[in-house]
Amino acid sequence: MANRNVRLALWSGTNFTGRRIVFRRGGVAVRDLGAFRFNNILSSFRLSNVAQSAQVTLVLFSQTNFRGSFRVFRGSQSVANLGSFNFNNVTSSLVLVGRRLTNEEIARIQSTGTPPRDVLVIRQ
16 A cells, blocks of 8 residues: 555754654645644655655645645655745645645645545544
């Protein structure tokens, strides 16, 4: 299962500093990062699929329940400063999966507030 190979580390500070939250599997949707006391403080992250580096998608949303503006990150990568994407200290919800989500799938998530099937949904 591809989601077993997904890793995501979130930091409250730029350049991978400050408070950190780690997800060691994909297939996770967080409706409200307030559940982790992490609402609107995400500044940097590291995203990877250790088996197939291209097969991972992280979608960050500016509002809870997968609403508002969003940024999409596909493939393994490190982002030291979300300010480069005009998204520093903005994230309120996210979706993480061990495959490449299409733009249509992301639009459906945003319009319905429903993440993909077989995804663990974390609520506050």
